[in-house]
Amino acid sequence: MPQPNHLLRAARHRLPSPGAPGEYASRGEVASAVNAWLWRETSKKYELDAHYLAKLERGVARWPNAAYRSGLRHVLGALDDASLGFTPPRRSDGGPCPPPENLTTPQWDAGTVADRVTAVTGDDLMPPTRRTVLAGAATLVGAALAGELEPFLRPARIVRGQGTAFTPPELDSAEQLTANLRSWHSRNGTLARTAVVAQLNTHTRRLRLAPQGTPETLRAFRIGAELADIAASMTWDVGLHSTAQRYFILSAQLAHAAGDDILASVALASLARQCYDLGRPDDGLEIVQLAQYGTRRTATPRLRAVLATREGWAYAQLGDARAFQRTVGLAEDHHAEGAQDIDTLTPSARSLDTAELAGVIGARYRDLAAFDPKHAIKAQEYIGLALAQREPARVRNRVFDLIGLARAHLITREPDRAAELINGALPLAESWSMGRVGTKLRDYYREAAAFATVPAVRDSREAISALIAR
Known part of the structure; x- marks a missing residue:
C-alpha cells in the first residue's frame, strides 16, 4: 500500500489560499500557481492538476517530472525535493524508494x-x-x-557532522x-x-x-x-x-x-x-x-510576564476586558517575582523593564477603549508612568509612548493635550518615520480628523504629513 506523502501535504497546508482568507491552499490553487510559474519561466504550457497532486499526496506517485518538481519547490517555498517528500525510483527494480523515516516538518x-x-x-x-x-x-x-x-x-533532530x-x-x-x-x-x-x-x-x-x-x-x-x-x-x-x-x-x-x-x-x-x-x-x-x-x-517569571502581556494583547483587541485585566494582573505579578532573573534572559525579554511593562499595558488599555471609552483613563495612567520611567537612550520607545498617550487623550476629547504630545514626539520620530512609528503617526492623523478644526490639532496633522512625505 502506498505511503502518504505527509511532507507535501504539510507544505501545501502552510501555504495560504489566495481565494479563501484564513484557509490553506487547495490542490487546484497550488496546481494553477505551478503552471503559471512554469509558463513565466519557460514559455511552455503545463497542465498540472489537482488530481495529480492528490496522487502525489497519497504516495501513489512519488517522483514527478523535473518541471513539476521545480514549480512545486518554488510555489511551496521548499529548498529541495526531499523537503517535499519526493524520492527518486531505485535503479535496481524501478520501484519507489521507501518513504522517509522522519515525516515531521523538517524545517526545525x-x-x-x-x-x-x-x-x-x-x-x-x-x-x-x-x-x-x-x-x-x-x-x-x-x-x-x-x-x-x-x-x-x-525536540530538534541533530545529525552530528x-x-x-x-x-x-x-x-x-x-x-x-x-x-x-x-x-x-x-x-x-x-x-x-x-x-x-x-x-x-x-x-x-x-x-x-x-x-x-x-x-x-x-x-x-x-x-x-x-x-x-x-x-x-x-x-x-x-x-x-x-x-x-x-x-x-x-x-x-x-x-x-x-x-x-x-x-x-x-x-x-x-x-x-x-x-x-x-x-x-x-x-x-x-x-x-x-x-x-x-x-x-x-519559563522564568520574567518570561511568563512577557508572554502574559502578549496574551492580554489579544484579549484587548477582542474587547474582552475581564480576560485582559486578569492576564495583566498575572503579568505584573510575574514581573515583580522575576526581578532577580534578569541576567538569565534574552535581550528581548530583558527589555520588559518596569517602564516597558507600563507602556505595553497602557497601550492595550487604549485598544480596549475602542470598545468602551472609560478605559482611556487607565491608558493615560499607565503610559504616563512609562514615560516617567523610560531610560533617555530608549528614544523609539519614548516616541511610541508619546503617540499612544496622544491617542488616548483624543478618546477623552482633549485635543490640545494630544497635539502637544505629538509635537513632542515628532522631533524624535524622524529616524523611524518609514516604519512602525510612521504607522502609529498615521493612526493619530486619522483619529484626530474629528478635531481638525482645532488649530493645534490642524498644525500637528500638517506636521505629520510633512514628515511622512519626506
Whole structure:
C-alpha cells in the first residue's frame, strides 16, 4: 500500500489560499500557481492538476517530472525535493524508494534550519527582480501558520557532522557584534537592514560547515537566532510583513535547534505581536499559548510576564476586558517575582523593564477603549508612568509612548493635550518615520480628523504629513 506523502501535504497546508482568507491552499490553487510559474519561466504550457497532486499526496506517485518538481519547490517555498517528500525510483527494480523515516516538518531540524536561513538571507540580499524564495511569498495565517509552528513542541533532530568548529574568540566577537547591532537599531534607527541580513547570511554559511551538536555550535545557533530576531524587527519596521514573519519563524527555529526554547518562545512572542499589528488577534493568541505550553516547565517569571502581556494583547483587541485585566494582573505579578532573573534572559525579554511593562499595558488599555471609552483613563495612567520611567537612550520607545498617550487623550476629547504630545514626539520620530512609528503617526492623523478644526490639532496633522512625505 502506498505511503502518504505527509511532507507535501504539510507544505501545501502552510501555504495560504489566495481565494479563501484564513484557509490553506487547495490542490487546484497550488496546481494553477505551478503552471503559471512554469509558463513565466519557460514559455511552455503545463497542465498540472489537482488530481495529480492528490496522487502525489497519497504516495501513489512519488517522483514527478523535473518541471513539476521545480514549480512545486518554488510555489511551496521548499529548498529541495526531499523537503517535499519526493524520492527518486531505485535503479535496481524501478520501484519507489521507501518513504522517509522522519515525516515531521523538517524545517526545525538543525541542519535544515541553517540551510533555510542561508537561502532566505541570500535571496533577501538580491535585487527584487532576482528573488525566488521570497518572491510572492504570502503572510501565513490561520491553520497554515499554526502548522508551521507546531514542531516547536518536539525536540530538534541533530545529525552530528564533521567540519571546522567555531572557536571561543569567534563566538565572543559574534555575540558582541549582535549586541551592538541590536543597540544601534533600538537607539538611533540608522542601522541598515541589509547589514543585519548580510551578517546573518555570513554567520549561517559558517554554521553550515560546523560540526553539529557541539556546545560551540549550539551557541552559534543561539547567536543566529538573535540576529534573525533583529532582522525580523527591522523588516517589520519597513512594512515587509511576509518577509518579517519568515525571519521571526527562522529565529524561533534557530533557537530551538540550539536547545534554547526560552529564546525560541521570545521569538514567538514577537511573531504574535506582529499578528496583533496586522489585526489578527486569534492568530496571535494561538502563538502565545503555544509558547506558554512549550515553556511551561522552564519559563522564568520574567518570561511568563512577557508572554502574559502578549496574551492580554489579544484579549484587548477582542474587547474582552475581564480576560485582559486578569492576564495583566498575572503579568505584573510575574514581573515583580522575576526581578532577580534578569541576567538569565534574552535581550528581548530583558527589555520588559518596569517602564516597558507600563507602556505595553497602557497601550492595550487604549485598544480596549475602542470598545468602551472609560478605559482611556487607565491608558493615560499607565503610559504616563512609562514615560516617567523610560531610560533617555530608549528614544523609539519614548516616541511610541508619546503617540499612544496622544491617542488616548483624543478618546477623552482633549485635543490640545494630544497635539502637544505629538509635537513632542515628532522631533524624535524622524529616524523611524518609514516604519512602525510612521504607522502609529498615521493612526493619530486619522483619529484626530474629528478635531481638525482645532488649530493645534490642524498644525500637528500638517506636521505629520510633512514628515511622512519626506
